Amino acid sequence: MITPRFSCSQTAESVIISVYCPSVRASDVEINVDGNLFSLHINPYFLRLNFTNSLIEDEASTAQYDPSTGYLNVTLTKEIRGQEFKDLDLLAKLLAPRPTVHEPIIEVVSSESTAEDPDGLVAETQKLSLHEREILEASQNDWQLLQEVPSPEQPSLRVNARYGFLDLYSGYFINVAYTENEVNELGPEAETSTLLERRQRRVEHEDEKWDEEYYMADFADDDYIQELILWEHPHLSDANTAFNEKENAAMLNLPRKEYIPSTQQTYNLYLTLATILFSYAYDARTTQHDPTPESAWTICSLTPSFSALDPPSYHNVSSINHSTLEFNPDEISASFVSSYRRSLAFPLYRSFALAEKCREDVANILLKGRRTVFRCLLETKDILDHHDIYYVYSKIWVNDFCVWVQAYASDERLARLGGAIRDASVTKESIGWDLERLEIAVRDSQSGEQREVDSDDE
Template sequence: MITPRFTCSQTAESVIISIYCPSTRASDVEINVDGTLFSLHINPYFLRLNFTNALIEDDASSAQYDPSTGYLTVTLSKEIKGQEFKDLDLLAKLLAPRPTVQEPLFEVIASQSTAEDPDSLVSRAQNLSLYDKEISEAAENDWQLPQQVPPPEQPTLSVRAHYGFLDMHSGYFTNIVYTENEINELGAQIENLTPSERRQRRIQREDEKWDEEYYMADFADDDNIQELIQWTNPRVSDPDSFSFTDKENMMMLDMPRKECKPSIFQTVLLFAYAYDARTTRLDPTPESAWTICSLTPCFSALDPPPYDTEIKLSTLQLSVDEVSASLVPSYRRSLAFPLYRSYALAEKCRDDVANILLKGKRTIFRCLLEMKDILDNHEVYYVYSKIWLGDFCVWTQANARLVEHSTISSDTVNVFASNDILIQLGINVKDTLISKDSLGWDIEQLEAIVSQSQDNARREEDSDDE
């Protein structure tokens, strides 16, 4: 556990505790007040303060978290109004554990044998209730976790990396080693790696996870995969005109109010959604959040497109070749990480992405809301919703007013605000051909080996029948 930086102040009525715990989820905060003892737990932070006077939680007490600064402000009422709390600036004293009561020492003048029947001692021990044992154990340990005053923040020469939608975020993974983030491929250095280093680690991780035998087994026995391929995605077959549900309307109201410049590359996020929707038949499972994050390079390695260095970020029109370059990492990851690893299934997911784009902004937005809801309800991967999907949903609803201050011409903005550019992108995605050679693995050779083996087996079977 980490002891966070904190300060304490007071008014005549209350004590104010300001705690620095960046990149945390306010809903996970656990606060307990027991007389003079205040404790707070929010993974990975733990803080226990022992004040000189008693505090209480009442209607005047509150806890407010500001995600922009990372500070949690807790206001607790004094049990006795107007009472002065001393030494609030002595942080080490506040962190000191509550003193334990010491048993008095006695001098033995004389002793008398008090030996008891061993059977009697056993019976008395057995009669101790579980509650008595817990009280005894708690009294002995007092459940005190070690704490120390956190050192002041030191200036560093390293440059903190920026990531997320249009590289607008940083600091969200400062304490990632204390979380169960299984998709992180960058390790503890995630906040300091350059974009080129992140991309290098992503490619290395994909090569490590690639399993030729796994792929050949799925290619040879693909009955389940063929059922997934034959399934029809309702988001593609539904009519273009529909009404958002009450839940979707509430999610829209909770969207951040911010301006973003257009970036057409973010549509590759839909590939991971299409894969999970097809493999779960649009009924998300507890593994859906992991699947979506693992198949999205923007999440697992903070490595967004473009993956072709000749493409400029300001581009609003993507050619078929540029779309192909953007989808190659998604194909690679779909063949290296999830349960079903099939090139044919990846092709079907690309077709789903194209059809979703062709249906326009409203359908895209509904799919993103479903994807966002999956991540928002995960205790670890919700962070990717904060730094990617929330902003992407705002971008999807973009209109001329959102980009009026950008350097893009008004004509381009009007085109972008309509569905035209998304429909054209959908056409290019549908026309895209992701060759097996472009994935960097010997897929065609492996498939040929499996096909040849199956042909030989069939010929041997026919020979036996004759």
């Protein structure tokens, strides 16, 4: 557990405890007040403070979390109004464990009932089993975790990295070592690595996870994958675009923000949106639009801007004119290469044909317009928000995309992007894993087995 940075102040009525705990889910915070003992737990942070006087929780007590600053401000009422709490600036004293009162140790000479023990309690205690004795002893101890005064932030010569929607975020992966985030490919270096370093790490990780035998097995036995390819997404066949009550409620909970992106940033946002929709389409198609507990992992693993904080564009062509927002076919293909690679290296079903179908889904979703795109983003947000770890990607990417698509994206540009994706071509050679050779080897093996069966039958 991490002891967070904190400070305490007071008014005549209450004590205010300000705790710095960035990148946490405020709904998971646990606060307990027992007289002069205050404790707070929210993974991975734990804080226990011993005050000189007693506090109470009443209607005036509050706890407010500001995700933009990462501070949780807890206001507790003084049991005796107007009483002064001394030494609130002495952090080591507040963190010190509560002194334990040791009772005198008495040696038991005899287990027989005496005048001092008429009920024979000593004898009954000795009859307890070892497990019962452990429970009794534990109940008599005041277990307290050791805490140290958190060190102040040290100035760094390296500027913290910015990431997420329009590079608006930082500090969300400071304590990533304390959370089991299987999606994060950067570890603690997410806060310091450059975009080039993230991209290199992403490509290396994809190469490490690539498994030729897995791909060949799915290519040889693809009956179920063919069923997934034939499935039709309900959003693409449903003409009703009216939002339901759940979607309207989610809409009202979105942040109120304004964005002023440059033309280049706007261009990249459209490309990033396409890669997020690809991951959504893959999960929707492989689960038949019925999300599973693995859906959050699947979506995050297949999205480069989530797992490696590496959004498009990936095509280094200086001649491309982004000011007109005309989507270049080469850049569209390059943006999907990373999505294809990840769909062939990480999830359960690894098929190039399935990846092609998911790209077709993305094109059709975009061609349907903002309402359908927004609905798909809301479903993605709902999946991520209900996960204990991956909700962070909803905070730094999906929330903003939901707002941006509603207020800033145009149906015309979405349709242009959808048309460009539909007409684009992602070749097997561009994946870099010699897929053609592996598929030829599978076909040769299958044809050889078929010839042997025919010979035996004859």
